[in-house]
Amino acid sequence: MNNSIAVIGLGAAGLPLAAVIASNNMNVIGVDINSKKCDLINHGVNPLPDEPGLQNLIKKYGGGRLKASTNYSDAANCTVYIIIVPLFIDENHLPDYNHLHEAVKNIGKILKRGDVIVVETTVPPYTTETLIRKWLEEESNLKLGDFYLACSPERIMTGYSISRLKDFPKVVGGVDKESGLKAYNIYKKFIPNIKLVSSARVAEFIKIIEGCYRDVNIALANELFKIASILQVDFKEAREYANHAYCNIHQPSTGVGGHCIPYYPWFLIKEAERRGFYDYFRLLKTAREINDEMVYYWIKIILENCLKINKPLTQVKICVNGITFRKGVKNTHYSRNMKIAEILKEKGFNVYVSDELLSKKEIETLGFHYLKPEAADLIFDSFNLEVKINPNPSLDD
Amino acid sequence: MNNSIAVIGLGAAGLPLAAVIASNNMNVIGVDINSKKCDLINHGVNPLPDEPGLQNLIKKYGGGRLKASTNYSDAANCTVYIIIVPLFIDENHLPDYNHLHEAVKNIGKILKRGDVIVVETTVPPYTTETLIRKWLEEESNLKLGDFYLACSPERIMTGYSISRLKDFPKVVGGVDKESGLKAYNIYKKFIPNIKLVSSARVAEFIKIIEGCYRDVNIALANELFKIASILQVDFKEAREYANHAYCNIHQPSTGVGGHCIPYYPWFLIKEAERRGFYDYFRLLKTAREINDEMVYYWIKIILENCLKINKPLTQVKICVNGITFRKGVKNTHYSRNMKIAEILKEKGFNVYVSDELLSKKEIETLGFHYLKPEAADLIFDSFNLEVKINPNPSLDD
Numbered sequence: 001m002n003n004s005i006a007v008i009g010l011g012a013a014g015l016p017l018a019a020v021i022a023s024n025n026m027n028v029i030g031v032d033i034n035s036k037k038c039d040l041i042n043h044g045v046n047p048l049p050d051e052p053g054l055q056n057l058i059k060k061y062g063g064g065r066l067k068a069s070t071n072y073s074d075a076a077n078c079t080v081y082i083i084i085v086p087l088f089i090d091e092n093h094l095p096d097y098n099h100l101h102e103a104v105k106n107i108g109k110i111l112k113r114g115d116v117i118v119v120e121t122t123v124p125p126y127t128t129e130t131l132i133r134k135w136l137e138e139e140s141n142l143k144l145g146d147f148y149l150a151c152s153p154e155r156i157m158t159g160y161s162i163s164r165l166k167d168f169p170k171v172v173g174g175v176d177k178e179s180g181l182k183a184y185n186i187y188k189k190f191i192p193n194i195k196l197v198s199s200a201r202v203a204e205f206i207k208i209i210e211g212c213y214r215d216v217n218i219a220l221a222n223e224l225f226k227i228a229s230i231l232q233v234d235f236k237e238a239r240e241y242a243n244h245a246y247c248n249i250h251q252p253s254t255g256v257g258g259h260c261i262p263y264y265p266w267f268l269i270k271e272a273e274r275r276g277f278y279d280y281f282r283l284l285k286t287a288r289e290i291n292d293e294m295v296y297y298w299i300k301i302i303l304e305n306c307l308k309i310n311k312p313l314t315q316v317k318i319c320v321n322g323i324t325f326r327k328g329v330k331n332t333h334y335s336r337n338m339k340i341a342e343i344l345k346e347k348g349f350n351v352y353v354s355d356e357l358l359s360k361k362e363i364e365t366l367g368f369h370y371l372k373p374e375a376a377d378l379i380f381d382s383f384n385l386e387v388k389i390n391p392n393p394s395l396d397d
Numbered sequence: 398m399n400n401s402i403a404v405i406g407l408g409a410a411g412l413p414l415a416a417v418i419a420s421n422n423m424n425v426i427g428v429d430i431n432s433k434k435c436d437l438i439n440h441g442v443n444p445l446p447d448e449p450g451l452q453n454l455i456k457k458y459g460g461g462r463l464k465a466s467t468n469y470s471d472a473a474n475c476t477v478y479i480i481i482v483p484l485f486i487d488e489n490h491l492p493d494y495n496h497l498h499e500a501v502k503n504i505g506k507i508l509k510r511g512d513v514i515v516v517e518t519t520v521p522p523y524t525t526e527t528l529i530r531k532w533l534e535e536e537s538n539l540k541l542g543d544f545y546l547a548c549s550p551e552r553i554m555t556g557y558s559i560s561r562l563k564d565f566p567k568v569v570g571g572v573d574k575e576s577g578l579k580a581y582n583i584y585k586k587f588i589p590n591i592k593l594v595s596s597a598r599v600a601e602f603i604k605i606i607e608g609c610y611r612d613v614n615i616a617l618a619n620e621l622f623k624i625a626s627i628l629q630v631d632f633k634e635a636r637e638y639a640n641h642a643y644c645n646i647h648q649p650s651t652g653v654g655g656h657c658i659p660y661y662p663w664f665l666i667k668e669a670e671r672r673g674f675y676d677y678f679r680l681l682k683t684a685r686e687i688n689d690e691m692v693y694y695w696i697k698i699i700l701e702n703c704l705k706i707n708k709p710l711t712q713v714k715i716c717v718n719g720i721t722f723r724k725g726v727k728n729t730h731y732s733r734n735m736k737i738a739e740i741l742k743e744k745g746f747n748v749y750v751s752d753e754l755l756s757k758k759e760i761e762t763l764g765f766h767y768l769k770p771e772a773a774d775l776i777f778d779s780f781n782l783e784v785k786i787n788p789n790p791s792l793d794d
Contacts, residue, residue: 205630206639242603
């Protein structure tokens with residue numbers, strides 16, 4: 001298939017993008033390491049059923065204009081390569097480039113003169129112009145100018161992916177001027193609200209600071225929530241009336257989970273640290289710490305409530321209700337709610353888990369005991385931040 | 398004059414409020430320590446010419462429905478007392494209650510059974526229900542219940558005061574239920590968008606956290622601006638494209654000045670500190686520090702640019718252009734721009750000041766030498782965050 005677009009990575013961000021491109025009258029080859037997922041897509045079956053609007057697109061284009069494969073050679077005739085594989089951080093908060101490096105090497109092997117590569121994965125500043133360019137040049141024996149390289153970070157939000165691609169502002173920037181323009185003209189065909197920015201680095205930075213805004217504002221909400229509690233002020237009421245056109249105090253929480261926001265501040269912190277600017281990331285780091293430490297705050301609140309129950313502490317049945325990283329998203333990646341259950345378990349408490357999106361079996365696979373909330377002595381409703389003592393627990397069945 | 402409303406404090410927040418009340422068909426006695434200001438108002442002359450819409454109101458009602466006086470006895474027949482005097486913080490970041498205590502004592506002396514007192518001054522949580530109540534009871538020999546006490550923090554923004562009173566959401570909460578309701582029913586007559594909240598303490602807290610939101614988000618903008626500078630990213634461009642419906646990265650600056658935002662975080666920091674929760678204000682304190690330290694960042698940038706000028710460092714004519722705390726507001730209270738000029742002066746640099754809102758004489762009264770920017774070797778344009786080297790300074794006149 002000629003002149004088609006390859007989308008490397010068919011995850012929560014990549015698959016919706018591939019489907020939207022296909023729906024804009026283009027041929028798409030999706031490449032993913034998961035062969036089962038590729039089979040489903042090629043049979044018109046949507047592997048992400050919770051993503052509104054995706055079902056229809058996969059049914060219509062899967063196996064037709066949108067073909068999935070585990071094999072990069074199936075994408076060898078493409079002229080555009082969009083990379084949208086995950087990038088995690090390791091235990092030292094440094095980016096783990098494994099998936100990205102692997103994807104870029106494989107693209108390098110099939111790269112041809114005139115091809116355009118666009119990085120959608122959220123990466124630290126300079127990644128596109130240094131690492132990605134280097135890996136592509138090494139593997140392809142081509143030079144930048146033979147191929148074009150740009151960055152257009154995905155702005156997907158799980159559960160809103162299709163609508164975000166249709167309405168939401170998105171940016172693209174090239175490692176050189178021609179790359180930016182080429183990528184922009186391609187993206188215009190399927191992203192109505194695409195803006196060309198001055199460089200790949202600015203595009204990278206834009207995505208990261210969005211995440212930093214969210215992380216810092218969630219930390220602010222958490223800090224104000226804690227202060228409200230010691231001042232005996234109803235934070236929910238205060239927040240409702242404090243917010244207006246110029247004030248957007250976020251929701252407090254058990255912290256920030258998922259694949260995105262908890263990682264992005266580290267991209268900047270580590271870049272500043274490497275350059276010796278140890279004083280340039282105090283707010284970002286403090287916010288990260290506050291959000292990550294919220295699990296201990298909630299454990300303290302849970303245990304303070306356990307004291308009100310007339311049972312030996314280790315016999316109090318505690319149920320953490322809701323362990324996905326966000327309400328309504330069936331994903332426990334870096335979930336702080338799950339972390340609360342883990343810590344309580346490690347400490348030897350009698351902790352159970354329930355979750356409206358997870359079956360008993362799925363909960364057990366994650367290493368927890370399931371209990372329906374009604375059967376617990378104490379329920380921590382993680383999404384509502386409510387600790388409820390249950391005076392008459394029902395029998396467990 | 399019976400059944401009229403007293404407004405205690407005719408400053409930037411109090412006078413617009415008094416004028417708006419008068420414009421809603423009510424009689425107002427404004428009390429202020431500044432007799433010259435009172436005279437102007439009584440002659441229909443507006444002492445705050447930069448406040449759009451105020452001019453007309455003072456002309457129409459000054460000396461008529463709105464009378465100003467330095468004497469609390471002129472407000473003795475009022476039934477409602479609105480306190481809107483300044484509250485500063487001292488060098489230990491603790492509230493300086495002097496003005497407020499004085500105002501409350503004077504109200505206490507003329508307080509009558511059934512009167513309603515509303516605190517508009519932004520105060521730390523618990524101030525209305527503890528200090529203000531105590532001071533009123535001590536001075537009046539009445540008890541809460543004989544009088545009614547509520548808090549409705551002003552939400553004025555200098556330059557937008559009249560429109561804010563007309564459109565903007567405002568809250569009021571009582572120290573008891575009846576006080577809240579009484580104050581709400583009075584405020585409904587002149588504040589269209591007034592909401593009754595559950596307590597005076599919540600009302601106090603709401604105003605403070607709005608300020609904290611601003612301070613933390615300005616600190617975030619300043620931190621991201623500094624990181625962008627070391628990564629050679631154009632922050633202005635990045636910010637423009639990062640912001641959308643769910644992202645509101647603020648403008649970077651030389652810090653936060655004025656009477657409001659730099660104070661409010663301390664109200665919460667000190668309350669948490671007093672209660673021993675030393676870990677509950679890390680983000681608020683870090684944000685304060687980052688904003689306050691921006692003056693040193695800009696001094697560093699100014700001096701780095703001085704090195705490019707081929708003159709002995711102490712002979713380089715530096716002009717800080719813009720020293721009010723915010724663009725367009727003729728006020729230098731806690732101005733960080735002025736602080737930059739002060740520090741450069743203290744360090745022995747050849748520093749000058751200019752400001753579109755201040756005359757040469759006014760600048761000299763503040764302790765600086767005036768210079769038109771064109772005559773300087775280096776201009777720091779504080780509101781645009783631009784350092785400009787001037788290769789051909791004009792002669793000073």
